[in-house]
Amino acid sequence: MNRLVLAFGLVCLLQGLSAEPRPEFGVSLTLDATDRITAMKVETVSLKDSVTDLSPITAPTSGYAKLATTKTQLEAVISAFDTKISAITTAYDGLLSANDGNTDAAFTPLITAIDDAITFITTNAPAVKTALDDISYTGISDQLIDALTRIAAGFTDLKAKTQAVKTGLDAGLTAAGSNAALTATLLRQYLPLRTMYDLLRSLTNLRYYLPLVKYILDTAIENIATADAYINSLTASLGSDVTAEAANYVTELEEITDDIVASVASDFDADAAAAMVAAMSVSSLTEITSAANYGQLMAAVFNMMDLFTAASLASQTGAMTAAFANIGTTLNSFIQGVRDATTVTDEALVILLIDTLMGNDEYGRYCYNKYKDLVKGLYNQGFDGGWECVDKEYQRLEHLMETLEFISDLFVFDYEDFVSQVGVCNSLTIASDVSDCVGALQPFYTQLVTATTAKIAALYTLATDEAAASENRLLICFQLVTLDTALVQTAAIQANLEICAAQGPNGSD
Secondary structure (H helix, E strand, C coil): CHHHHHHHHHHHHHHHHCCCCCCECCECCCCCCHHHHHHHHHHHHHHHHHHHCCCCCCCCCCCCHHHHHHHHHHHHHHHHHHHHHHHHHHHHHHHHHCCCCCHHHHHHHHHHHHHHHHHHHHHHHHHHHHHHHHCCCHHHHHHHHHHHHHHHHHHHHHHHHHHHHHHHHHHHHHHHCCCCCCCHHHHHHHCCHHHHHHHHHHHHHHHHHHHHHHHHHHHHHHHHHHHHHHHHHHHHHHHHHHHHHHHHHHHHHHHHHHHHHHHHHHHHHHHHHHHHHHHHHHHCCCCCCCCCCHHHHHHHHHHHHHHCCHHHHHHHHHHHHHHHHHHHHHHHHHHHHHHHCCCHHHCHHHHHHHHHHHHCCCCHHHHHHHHHHHHHHHHHHHHHHHHHHHHHHHHHHHHHHHHHHHHHHHHHHHCCCHHHHHHHHHCCCCHHHHHHHHHHHHHHHHHHHHHHHHHHHHHHHHHHHHHHHHHHHHHHHHHHHHHHHHHHHHHHHHHHHHHHHHHHHHCCC
């Protein structure tokens, strides 16, 4: 390794000694090592340009203010980096072209530019650190200050080495008496080769300090883009995925509630048809038409038939249908309300995740990548919990449909024997007996209609009340899912993320 370093040193020395003569550094002579110094300056400019090209940084769109603050501070560093390095390299170019013997005029712009760079780092850079520290992004600020402090030390050394060269030149000019009389041999007595190579080494070290700044800026800018995209992804999921999943819940529930409404309607249609057949059959009995209570009897028979028609049931059917429809409407409103009350950039877990990525210089990226999918997965866990609520309620509503069908089966008992019952009266041959028979049956049929009316109302009441119960059971279940996700699951991930941020891969999370 030592031989390799020595070989590079010899090459540099030979390149410096073989430079083409040209006046520079304020005198009429070519100085040793200036070609190497100039080459290093060119590399420095290239590095500076690569940093400058990082600006402007793409503006974050997620609305998370800390990202915008970080962007502003990084752009301030990039701008100052460009301005200060450009001033130094421009002043160096002026130093190369100076040859009139006025070393003060030749060197002052360069020394002033170096001083300005040092001043910026020592006075302005702390303001950048404060701004980043205020938003808890100490990782970026600590790295920048460390890198810039090293660069400031490099500038201080470069200034000292530059002043040493100027001191040697001034001594040579004084000894020669004039710029024109200055010779290379005389100048080497006052400006030895080592002094020039000290300047070269100082600039070389400074140049090697600069890539760290670019690395820090590159990393921070990449993190801004990553964080911004992640927040936007969560926001989009909150907006579209939640809405879509809520619609899926409602569709699933409507499937069974529509089946219930259709089943009830079908059963009543069947009863209406059967009751009409019974009524028509009774009306065809001719021997009872002269009975005193025949009119009241037939009114009861036809009233029974009318109880089951869609027109008679319209009001109750509408109320039941609305109650079932309200299950999905209310659930959807609840879900949308939770969604509307949620702002991704206000969520403590999201803030912790993003701030860990942006502000933790040790484990930020590692912990972010370890937990980002778990955080986003909380949405899916919430969806799964919601489906458990919906599936359980679906089964309950299926049981309700079966129950309503069993109740509907009772209605046929109220009219199926009309013909055989009234037929007994119709079979009598004595008119007074027929009239007495009809008179005896008619009150019971009238009361039976009243009882059947109550049973129909009870069926609708049960269906409507159970729809309201189903609605509230779902809301309770979804509220518990929301609380479990927001409190229990979130707290567990947050605690583990905090451990990761503090201990990295060796943590107990």
